[in-house]
Amino acid sequence: MNFDFPEELIQLRDQARRFLADRCPPSVPRRILETSEPYAADLWRAIAEMGWTGAAIPEEYGGVGLGRLGVCVLAEELGRAVAPVPFSSSVYLATEAIMLFGSEHQKQHWLPKLASGEVIGTFAMAEQPGPADPAKLLHSIASGHVTGTKLAVPDGDIADFAVVAVNGGGRHAWLHIVDLNAPGVSRETVATIDPTRSHARLDLTAARAEPLPGSTGPGTIHRLLDYAAVPMAFEQVGGAQAALDMAVAYAKERYAFGRPIGSFQGIKHKLADMYIQVELARSNAYYGAWAVHTGAAELPVAASVARIAASEAGWFVTKENIQTHGGMGFTWQMDCHLYYRRARLLSLALGGTREWKHRLIDELRARNDLIAA
Numbered sequence: 395m396n397f398d399f400p401e402e403l404i405q406l407r408d409q410a411r412r413f414l415a416d417r418c419p420p421s422v423p424r425r426i427l428e429t430s431e432p433y434a435a436d437l438w439r440a441i442a443e444m445g446w447t448g449a450a451i452p453e454e455y456g457g458v459g460l461g462r463l464g465v466c467v468l469a470e471e472l473g474r475a476v477a478p479v480p481f482s483s484s485v486y487l488a489t490e491a492i493m494l495f496g497s498e499h500q501k502q503h504w505l506p507k508l509a510s511g512e513v514i515g516t517f518a519m520a521e522q523p524g525p526a527d528p529a530k531l532l533h534s535i536a537s538g539h540v541t542g543t544k545l546a547v548p549d550g551d552i553a554d555f556a557v558v559a560v561n562g563g564g565r566h567a568w569l570h571i572v573d574l575n576a577p578g579v580s581r582e583t584v585a586t587i588d589p590t591r592s593h594a595r596l597d598l599t600a601a602r603a604e605p606l607p608g609s610t611g612p613g614t615i616h617r618l619l620d621y622a623a624v625p626m627a628f629e630q631v632g633g634a635q636a637a638l639d640m641a642v643a644y645a646k647e648r649y650a651f652g653r654p655i656g657s658f659q660g661i662k663h664k665l666a667d668m669y670i671q672v673e674l675a676r677s678n679a680y681y682g683a684w685a686v687h688t689g690a691a692e693l694p695v696a697a698s699v700a701r702i703a704a705s706e707a708g709w710f711v712t713k714e715n716i717q718t719h720g721g722m723g724f725t726w727q728m729d730c731h732l733y734y735r736r737a738r739l740l741s742l743a744l745g746g747t748r749e750w751k752h753r754l755i756d757e758l759r760a761r762n763d764l765i766a767a
Contacts, residue, residue: 442511456506473632488515495608550594570603675707708737
């Protein structure tokens with residue numbers, strides 16, 4: 395049985411890798427770090443022209459119709475290149491929310507604009523420090539408007555609109571679209587470990603909010619996060635693979651005591667451990683890709699394990715890449731920190747590893763209870 399992607403998506407992956415190698419070398423994320431640019435707008439426009447922003451969007455709404463597998467393939471390559479663009483916010487989250495929960499009118503209005511890159515979307519949930527629990531949301535809708543603060547919104551400083559989670563009554567969340575350029579919205583950029591993926595605090599004062607009608611039921615947020623977690627895992631795998639390749643290349647060319655350092659047992663074992671982490675994460679990401687593609691009942695479990703494995707691999711491999719490079723690996727001149735920064739940031743996006751472990755435990759317990767019954 396062939397567990398790989400279809401041939402057309404493998405070709406897309408190869409094309410994306412060549413494109414990003416040419417248009418997004420390490421000098422591009424470095425430019426964002428060293429200047430006041432919030433993201434690489436030129437690269438984002440080129441990505442939109444390639445049709446990547448509409449990869450999962452059906453053709454009837456102006457997309458390319460490659461489905462969610464296409465997004466996973468592109469996400470891995472964007473992670474490999476540490477691309478400083480709002481792809482995850484706009485594609486994994488905002489686009490996915492509208493496809494899952496939007497009305498036909500909302501799909502007709504927003505999806506073509508998202509597909510063309512005309513607008514950038516994001517997702518805003520956290521209202522206070524700590525785990526973002528959908529059951530603990532405080533902000534609610536009053537007469538079609540929302541007032542409150544959303545913290546650390548990814549790409550919130552550059553997005554045109556946000557899918558905002560509010561208290562829908564009881565312990566359920568309710569999603570609304572808020573135009574971030576409209577009255578009642580103010581933004582403040584917040585500092586993170588990786589400025590190449592900007593974040594902002596959103597202060598909403600009677601901001602007009604348009605409900606996503608399909609988002610009123612229980613489990614809305616978890617469903618959206620499950621669908622977003624899988625391409626996020628691929629992005630993390632791409633970054634971890636790039637860091638592993640970087641460490642291997644350095645271990646082959648760096649000499650000590652007349653030998654390449656890769657010939658020493660300590661370095662060999664380090665690289666082997668890194669390889670194992672990457673391949674384990676990749677395997678779980680493929681499991682998640684199957685679940686989102688087929689709409690399988692196992693999606694909550696598959697998304698959780700993909701997210702956990704990818705976060706742990708990203709942290710471990712990017713950290714060990716710095717160690718492999720020795721003292722110079724800690725310097726600004728080396729590119730090791732680009733991958734470490736992104737790995738640490740993505741490990742907190744959509745909720746930290748601990749939250750996903752608790753989610754996995756809850757899902758497995760529920761499944762075992764169902765079997766026992």
